[in-house]
Structures are given as C-alpha cells and as structure tokens.
Amino acid sequence: MFSTERIIRRHTATEAHNRLSHQPFHANVTRRKSTSDIGRQKMAFLPTLRKAATLMFTPETAISRAPNTWRSIRAIILSSWFNVLLVFIPISWAINFALPNQHSLIFVLTFFAIIPLAKLLAFATDELSIRVGQTLAGLLNATLGNAVELIVSIIALTKCELTIVQSSLVGSILSNLLLVLGMCFFAGGMRFSEQGFGQSAVQLNSSLLTISVIAVLLPGAFNMALQGQSTYNAASTYDNILKTSHGVAIILLFIYGSYLVFQLFSHKALYDDSGADIQETKVYEGQNPWLQLRLYRRKNAKLVQSPRPTGDEEAASNPIVPAEGTDPERRSASTEDTDPEVETYMSVPVSLGLLVVVTVLVAVTAEFLVDSINGLTESGAINKEFVAVILLPIVGNAAEHVTAVTVSVKDKLTLSLGVAVGSSIQIALFVIPFMVTLAWIMGKRLTLLFDPLESIVLFLSVLTVNYVVQDGKSNWLEGMVLMCLYLILAVTFWFYPGTSLTEMFVNCRGAE
Secondary structure (H helix, E strand, C coil), rough: HHHHHHHHHHCCCCCCCCCCCCCCCCCCCCCCHHHHHHHHHHHHHHHHHHHHHHCCCCCCCCCCCCCHHHHHHHHHHCHHHHHHHHHHHHHHHHHHHEEEEEHHHHHHHHHHHHHHHHHHHHHHHHHCCCCHHHHHHHHHHHHHHCCCHHHHHHHHCCCCHHHHHHHHHHHHHHHHHHHHHHHHHHHHCCCCCCEEEHHHHHHHHHHHHHHHHHHHHHHHHHHHHHHHCCCCCCHHHHHHHHHHHHHHHHHHHHHHHHHHHHHHHHCCCHCCCCCCCCCCCCCCCCHHHHHHHHHHHHHHCCCCCCCCCCCCHHEEEEEEECCCCCCCHHHHHHHHHHEEEECCCCHHHHHHHHHHHHHHHHHHHHHHHHHHHHHHHHHCCCCHHHHHHHHHHHHHHHHHHHHHHHHHHCCCHHHHHHHHHHHHHHHHHHHHCCCCCCCHHCCCCCCCCCHHHHHHHHHHHHHHHHHHCCCECCCCHHHHHHHHHHHHHHHHHHHHCCHHHHHHHHCCCCCC
C-alpha cells in the first residue's frame, strides 16, 4: 500500500530545528526605554514569527513533483484494496431510501461502506502532511486521525443517542488498546522473538490514559457516594455531575494540548525509533517455529529438514542479526539515504477535494448507520451495547489496524504503538471531552457518567496494557493475551443489556 510504505520511510526522525535566538537587547540602564525603542523591539520580533511560520509550512524532506489530475485519481483508485468496498456506498444509500424498514440490511451495508472511506481519509491526510513541516504534519494527523469516530459521535449526539456516543468512544479505546496492540505484538512475534520499543514514551502514554480513566470513574463514584444518603435527589445529583463533567472536560482538553506541545515541540526525540531507551529486537534462536509451520504448509511435507531460507524467511530464522540490505529497518534507512525525495501520489487540489468529498460521504453514510441501530436492536437478536462497543469502532479503525500490523511485522513497533496507543490517547483526552463540551454548547446533557461496566472494563484494560508494556519489549504471547482479553469483552457485551444512566436521570434535551 502507498501510505504504509511512505509512513515507514518518513517515520525516521530528522534533526530538530535550531531554536531561534532572540536578538540581544543593549540598552542604557540609566535611562527609560522610549516609545520608539519599544516599537523597534516589536518590529524585530516579526521576522522571527515569519520564520517560524515558514518552517511550519516547509517540508523537512524534498518532495517529488506533483502528478497531474488523472494520475492523482488513478492513485486514489489503486491506493488500497479497501476501495473494493466503495461499491457499498451507492447500494446502502439506495436501500436506505427504497427499503427504509430493513434496518439490519442498511446497517450491514453502511458498515462496510464507511470502512474504505476511513482509509481514503487517512490517505488524503498523509498526502497533505508530507507537504508541510513536521510539526504541522503532526497536528494534521492528530486532528484528522479519528475523524470518522468524531463524525459518527457528532451525528449520534444530534439525534440524542447519548448511549451510542459514550459506548462507541469507549469501544474505540478498547479496540485500539487490546485488539490492535495485541495484533501488532502477535504479528511481530511471529517473525521476531522479542521486539523493543520506546519505554519512556509508552509509560508516559499509559499515565495519560490513566488520567482519562480516572476522569471517567469519578462521576460514577460521585453518584454512588450520594445514593445512600436520605437527602439523595437524582435530578440535583445529575446536575452536579453535569457541571463537574464540563469542568473536567476543559481540563482534559488542556492536558491534550500540553501533550501535543510535548510530543511535537519539546520532546520530539522521545517518540523516535532511534531512542536510547529502545531495547534491541531479538530474532529466534535456531529456527523460527512459525516459519517452519508456514513452510510445512507450503510444501505439504511431514517434516521440514531446515531448508535454507532467503529474504524475509532468513531474517525470521537466522539467530544472527542480518546484514544491511536484509534487515527491514536498515533497508528502510538506506532507501531514505539513496532516495532524497518523498514521492507524492496526489496534487494538493485533488487531496483537498478528496478530503472534502470523503468527509461529506462519511457524514451522510454515518447518519444512515446511526438511524438503523435502533431498528436493528429492537428485535432483541443483538443489543445496543455490543453494536456500540464492539462493531462501531471497527468502522473507523479497520484501515488503521492494517497499517499498524503491517509496520509491526517490519520491526517498526514504535510506529505501531504510536498508531494504537496514540489513537487511544486522542479519543480519551480529546474526542470524549470535546463531545462533552460540544453537547454543552448544543444544550444536550452529555456527561462523563459512563455505564458502570464500561468504566470498569476501561480501567482494567488500561491496567493490563500498562503491565504488558512496562518492560519495553513484546512477544507473541503478550499479543495473544491482549487479543483474548478483547474476545472476553466481546462475549461479555454480547449478553450485557446495558444500563443507560444518562437516560435514567434526565432527558437528553432537559434544561440545566
């Protein structure tokens, strides 16, 4: 895929820009500064601002010449095999208008229709990010990284489906932390005995996730602490929880802004693949058992007599670190050295047009998807909790999952963690408090009082992931444990009917 290979090539960190030094101020301490002196100081600061703005819009590596419109459209069509699912967009729209009562069919069709749109949205974002500086590129990726989840949540909020808003966002965090991270560890462990990653950055991310979990647990504890009192009043308690949620949401948004400054400005090197705290990746001693199993199936033999592997098979089975040219990380680095230009697949107008068109298509299709959920769950064959917590996160994260797993096999586990854990942090510290703030503006009574089971599951999941990543290395068993935990949660939510505390207290449009 175009985007995966370019992400690997561009992920190697470049040298940080030298900080702009302020011009020394020479003044006579015996006299006061005149108005003209102050004016000259302000004018001297303007070139610094212009230079900083220029650096933000200047790519750090040279880019190739932009292709024409036809080649850009061709690149869009061939960007991913997910584009095969684009055929479900007109089909789902036609079924929605022709057979509006077929909720199950509409849900399935719109479900598959949004998956390729999420991939195209990421493709357009990546094309725009390579044309700007590293800082602005990071801001673009952080802003549009979870655009599909944000759009679905906003549409559900406008329809007062508060349960879907809360459960789908919790499900996105669980999907990234358990399913995606587990698949990355397992896929990488099938090729390498142990893979190392940046321990300091991961531990910091775990702390940020813990803060967000505390923010989710406190409203529930707030409510439970007051329930046993004789003066307990549900309406007044919910009003206080609502006001508390508004204040906590603003604080979480401030934390997210500080996290962006930390990641993109002050401590960029902490998130590089070449950090000092990254442990060395180890290959299997002797022969790779997973490789032997694959060779056994290929040759349909009862016993494989240790054939001499080549290429990727040698990297998996040879206990000695392969020489330059066979190791994927070094091969990527050498490719970057010999190819100074980053290839572009779309022109800027086509990229912007694709971004706008895909956003509109996602919004319309997501509206049909949300409208069909109630009809789908009314039959009782499937409950709303399972749809919101398990199924909806797959819509926006499927393409992201594939990218994370692909780069983990190529020993880019730090990048995989950035996709999985970074996306969880963005949802926990940005999307959730943003939705609470947006609901506050719209007059909808959305709080941080989540379903009790969802809150407990989120806490235990973050705790489990923190234990798994604390040693700074991974193997296939840790990945299998995380995936099995996600399957346990899927089985639990399949039978869990849910208790909508939001609807239990007040109406969505109730006045504060």
